[in-house]
Amino acid sequence: MSGIQEKIKGNGSIEKLANDFSMTVATVNGSGSQTSNLTLQRAFFKMGIPVSGKNLFPSNIQGLPTWYTIRVNKNGYTARSETHQIVVAMNPATIQEDLAKVEPGGAFYYADHIRVDLNREDISIYPMPAKELAKDSGAPPKLRDYVANMVYVGVLSQMLEIDMSMIRSAIEYHFSGKQTPIDLNMGVIDKAYQWAAENLEKTDPFYVEPLNLTDGYVMADGNTAAALGAIFGGVQFCAWYPITPASTLAESLGAYIGGLRDDLVDGGKSYAIVQAEDELSAIGMSIGAGWAGLRAMTSTSGPGLSLMTEFVGLAYYSEIPVVIWDVQRVGPSTGLPTRTAQGDLTQVYFLGHGDTQHIILFPSSVTECFEFGWKALDIAEQVQTPVFVLTDLDLGMNHWMSEKYQYPEVDMDRGKVLWEEDFENFAKKFGKQWGRYLDVDGDAITYRTLPGNKMPGAAYFARGTGHDEYAAYTEDPVDWEVNMLRLKKKFKTALKYTPKPELIGSGKAEIGIIGYGSTEMAILETIDYLREEGIEVDFLRLRSLPLHEEVIQFIEEKNLIFVPELNRDGQLWQILNMEYPTGCGKMKSLPKHDGLPLSAAWLTKAILDMEGK
Amino acid sequence: MSGIQEKIKGNGSIEKLANDFSMTVATVNGSGSQTSNLTLQRAFFKMGIPVSGKNLFPSNIQGLPTWYTIRVNKNGYTARSETHQIVVAMNPATIQEDLAKVEPGGAFYYADHIRVDLNREDISIYPMPAKELAKDSGAPPKLRDYVANMVYVGVLSQMLEIDMSMIRSAIEYHFSGKQTPIDLNMGVIDKAYQWAAENLEKTDPFYVEPLNLTDGYVMADGNTAAALGAIFGGVQFCAWYPITPASTLAESLGAYIGGLRDDLVDGGKSYAIVQAEDELSAIGMSIGAGWAGLRAMTSTSGPGLSLMTEFVGLAYYSEIPVVIWDVQRVGPSTGLPTRTAQGDLTQVYFLGHGDTQHIILFPSSVTECFEFGWKALDIAEQVQTPVFVLTDLDLGMNHWMSEKYQYPEVDMDRGKVLWEEDFENFAKKFGKQWGRYLDVDGDAITYRTLPGNKMPGAAYFARGTGHDEYAAYTEDPVDWEVNMLRLKKKFKTALKYTPKPELIGSGKAEIGIIGYGSTEMAILETIDYLREEGIEVDFLRLRSLPLHEEVIQFIEEKNLIFVPELNRDGQLWQILNMEYPTGCGKMKSLPKHDGLPLSAAWLTKAILDMEGK
């Protein structure tokens, strides 16, 4: 992306620059541009070029500015880019600022009915007769705004040399083969392509050319992937309440589960999905189901998470498996509901009054959303506790290029459950009468029975009040203390089940980065840039809390560790200091919290600044 | 308390031991023994002897075991004692374990109709004809259980040499001078006193003798003190929802406010107290009132606190003053509702999704409950943010001896509020149009207007969504970041208003203790014991979070710091490590979480063990 200017030769002829640009489409939300943007993105992907798409949209249904950024990069960098080489302007309200966004040497496409002061000499400017072409399309008047968006697909296809067969296959995919919309849309695209060929002269360097770097990859959003993962994880119950950006997770679950699962069971369904009246109820129902032996989950975002606080404490203390997906948005409070953040970490870590502790998983890719979709259900039942999966709007709702989903490599593990037969054997095996909270294995995880178990003595009364090993009510100080210490120990056992951190790098660098979740792409890109500056770093990608021994080791081995994250207070950094009090200050927090996905440019600069470079 | 045995001379005659024992009354809850216990406690207090009373009661209304412990100590040690020199057994269900509790050389009083295996030779045993004397009292049959409790008051008065005039004045105080109950109760007490004089021979050493160590002190519970403090702080609105152990705070507010305040205003009341439908509503109403310019508060305990999570985030982000008293009980979940803990610290510190931060005050005595009762209202308005006061069941519900309440030494500070005239002057003064979130003073605290302000331009629309300096909706990344950084800065300014830590000790010791809240008494007692072992320590009593510079200094000056607290995870210790990452592990956590108040015996041993002694 460097040195665009130089590529533009003095005589106006340009040296072409393949597969390395970031393109932003400025539209109005509700105008239906999503189809156009996805079509372009899919066409790039089909051409084998690494690509990502990020939608910057308002908390509103219709009429406000929206920006969709597609980054195409031959090195596979798919993090948010801070510069815009190509801008497509379809929104009168923002056209002037959109024009200002174009990087010198870049290209500006705009719908020519919009009034704009074309005050830039340093970029290529291409007007598009979007309105006219839409009118010519034969689409009914109400649909013209929508159809106008197809115009830029056609124009860009021509100007960027996109393979038109890939555009067609993207359109066919999008409309699931339905001929009427395919014809309408392809008609407009073709016309616009033609028009551009005849009327525009290319003066910018950006174009695409086929690569083969997307084999083995899919393009999807994390919420859909999480839902699919849960379905393969045998999820049986999901109660949820709508909230951006989590809604599409539960909605995808509903959309996919029937087709994938109904054939496996005779005479009825193997699951229930309930839209609850609020988040209190959503988590309550899921906990009820988890207690009753179902693989249960819910999904939410900040405000809903806050409302779940009391119930999470109940599940922690009464040891009920349940999975909670928190698709993070910007908080505190209602905040920016359509922007991304990693701001719920410390809250979740301590969620609930009294002493609590929770398992948190951090997927950093769509593929990992799928993986944690099923794995979280295993862990919840293995450890008998709530398991949180912290993803975010960027990962959950944007379309990422990601490795294909991997079928679970292990069988479902339902944890320590006693059905009738097992219950009978328990006494024999352990020489003791079964008790719900009796730690016979010494790993602090106890055996549970499930409603419907007909054995005398198998039933117990679950409660959030003080209970002894036999689930009986007690206020005895020692009972309380012993039980709570067992719970603490349980979280040591949990480390056997939770995903370990991933080390990226030689392991020999003196400087480290610890990161997690959706910032991975920006961190990896940063590492390359730092290497160019002669700085070698190892990257430890955290995949879960509580911390594994490997994290402590990593910290001990390094002299200096950067902890970049998308929040104000450096929340992981806070937790690391807390859990590793002998760190003596060698961890440096690099927080960023403007609602946008992390960019490598910012992170690189932040680290270089700290390094005094 | 050491060496009771030696005091008992070989020949059965005893050396008397004045003003140093812990006495536990075992009864059944709902049997009305509270009056008896308070009478004894008040009599000791009136005699000038330092005393404390701690009630260990079940989460139940009638019929389950309850223990009330009165500690009398000439050195002023009023923390929970782990040993029981005197036990009064009135409950058949627990009599055997109560008997076992008596320290060798101690005394066991019991109602003689209860069957008990008197298997102790090492203590003095005194049967009491409680039933008979109750019957003789002339009280109606339904009241006999109640009246029986007065029997032990009479018996102990005789045996411990309590000044009977003090007993009478305690009874008169309790019954607000109403003759019928005074006569009934004093009648029984006198009879029992008489009976004991005639029938019991004293063989244990414990007795009381007048001192003058309670001048300048009151005896009260923290919840009442908090309510009184709030009344003197000008509280105007309190919405609350019943929960043990917080209910009596709001109930006391209701009981006292009319008498203290109604005379100050003509034509109506200056406040409203609303029992809300739940805690969500309680905090919501209080925030509404805070926004509208009232001094507003709510009180709750763990489960209610959890339910307030979302609303607290709203108040933090929209900068609304409100005071939240959290009278902590044992969690997680419903836990032990009638036991004490300091377990909500980390939760409150991070309460709310996204990046939040809160002011927390820690009163450690009843007097300080009064002080923070008014001060918290000042701070909330000064800093325009929720202020939490973390107390606990022990401090809130038990009767503590504490310094007299001090009248606020400063005038009420309503913070930066603009009424009509101020609003007019704003533009002149600052050369800018007023904006709700415009930081004109550079201290990150902005000016607010209140509903009813009639000046054009004074109204604004409060919201939990992203807003700019003029309170207008915005999703702009820079607006968000700038505002959030201002909020962070505001908490630096807050340190000007929040109570600083108190240093107890010379400041020159190499070892320190950092503690907070209701554990103060046990810590002070421990310090004396440690000194006896040759260990000198300084004690920094934390009175608020965020941390003042003085705390960091204290940590830096010491080689080793113990952090005792009533929870499992060492929550203050966690926060200290987080906020002071260069501590390099010199803080040692000493958590205890069995639902009981901290005892000096436990803490002394824990420290000596760590010190290898």
Add this chain to the structure above:
Amino acid sequence: MAETNNVGLTKADYRGAPTTLCAGCGHNSINNQIMAAAYELDLLPENVLKFSGIGCSSKSPTYFMGRSFGFNSLHGRMPAVATGGLFGDHRLKAIAMSGDGDTSNIGMGHFKHVIRRNLPLVYIVANNGVYGLTKGQFSATAELGLRLKSQGENLYMPIDIVLEALASSATFVARSFAGDAAQVKELVKAAFSHDGISVLDIISPCVTFNNRDESHHSYSWGKQHREMIHDFNFIPKEQEITVEDGFEEGSVQQVTMHDGSKVVLQKLDRDYDPYDRINAIKTVQEANQKDILLTGLIFVDTSSKSLIDLYELPEDRALNRMQQEELRPPKGMLDLINAQMF
């Protein structure tokens, strides 16, 4: 040998832990009738789930049917937990105990929503107009103007559990009085037989409720004892309040509460039509206007599908007994998805 029912169980098999509620508490009477009803219905305790929130009433499930699975959840949130819990094995029956505070204050929203979902649940509200467990504050069912010693006056309009249930389309609504053992038992039995939500509003006097400030009709000793001891920590042992024998359909009975106040109960007429919701609401409102508490089966609708039916579960399989074969789609399906995702 003890008598047994048709499934070979004795009454003792339906017992729970010994009660720790106050002597004389109406909740104990209700618990007794639940046990009796289950015994008479030949329910296997193993086939019944118990749910509750938080409160004295919500402690109750500990005190009946100790052989049943149960879940004492959070204050006001029982409906949510019960909804999820019932999906575990939908062939089981379920009964829930809640209080007026639990249901009509903090739990009002969930109460309404579990009703409109028609969860097959016997939902008992042990209604005493106060928060027993937290020592006698007003609940939302307390009557307007009620004065309690430590609480002052209740300023707000009362919530009527029965009206609320009817307004939100409950398919089974009844009211009774804890002291009317026969009626409570019969209603519990009917409720267990209903396939959908059955809301039972059972007036259940609280002993701590008898601290009225200026009760006009107080027991002679009541006033005196307050005067004499002035101690809220003392709770005298009381007799349960019961209705007289032979409380017939259509008849009216006055019951004296612990505090001496009187409640007028009226049993619905024999020819009352419980299938007409509009008439049911009207009848209850008219009785309320006259300060009469109607008791009996006020409304029933047997035609609506229960929540469980709506979810099309296998008739004879419990969801919680399904294993991997039935829950995890085969690898081929994932390959297909991978091929489709683009």
Add this chain to the structure above:
Amino acid sequence: MAETNNVGLTKADYRGAPTTLCAGCGHNSINNQIMAAAYELDLLPENVLKFSGIGCSSKSPTYFMGRSFGFNSLHGRMPAVATGGLFGDHRLKAIAMSGDGDTSNIGMGHFKHVIRRNLPLVYIVANNGVYGLTKGQFSATAELGLRLKSQGENLYMPIDIVLEALASSATFVARSFAGDAAQVKELVKAAFSHDGISVLDIISPCVTFNNRDESHHSYSWGKQHREMIHDFNFIPKEQEITVEDGFEEGSVQQVTMHDGSKVVLQKLDRDYDPYDRINAIKTVQEANQKDILLTGLIFVDTSSKSLIDLYELPEDRALNRMQQEELRPPKGMLDLINAQMF
């Protein structure tokens, strides 16, 4: 010069920020009538407080009366914030905008309780049967069996805002249709004049609601466009739906919604007695049974005290203007307490 009302303000003085709701959204119509009503009532905007929860409807207060203080609070929690807020200066009037999701789902409990407390608040529910802002999920007021493209079928019984308000003793209950400008305005005016809670259930069509799966009576182009573009991100601009002129008391009108489905409205008769709660409930229920939405002032009770009255505040002093002299008892009082505490 622009026309002014009796307090010297023009219509423009009652405007808020430009709306960002969808073109054709019923909520916009309601907002217009609120402004008109306030203008005609000669209300000073400075004397009105605005409250809302979260949702498209709850955004509305931004779009009217920009000179009023307002608080856009949390989803479902508006009643709580309004309750506290009104105590600040009880001489002010207050209006709240909520949605059906905000009120009847997450906010059901608070809705009920603010009613029984009779807070003097104009409480408008802009009722569209869906969650607009989160993209069209069912709310609790959605009719049974409704099918929406991305949501499937609504399985649960609907909540009727009006019935719920009546059952919980609301003192002013009305229903209207957003497109009936004249009626909405008159009802808002009446509500502002009521001293207590006034619940206005206003059916307010949502444009995103028009994604029914198999609508029998859909607009000709509607079906076609779905077919043609298949894109849920496209929201065509619509006309607001209005009722025909001259919609008289007692008459019936059918309104076609954006998705082509029809709603039947009936205005209450001129001689309908709005003071009879029992009859009001019955009338509404009977109309519901016939799938008719009754509009008009359904019930009013002018005799009950409002919440503010119950708290005996000084008639002419705002609590929020009181200062130390009125709020802090003198030192002598504390000395007294210290002497008494023992």
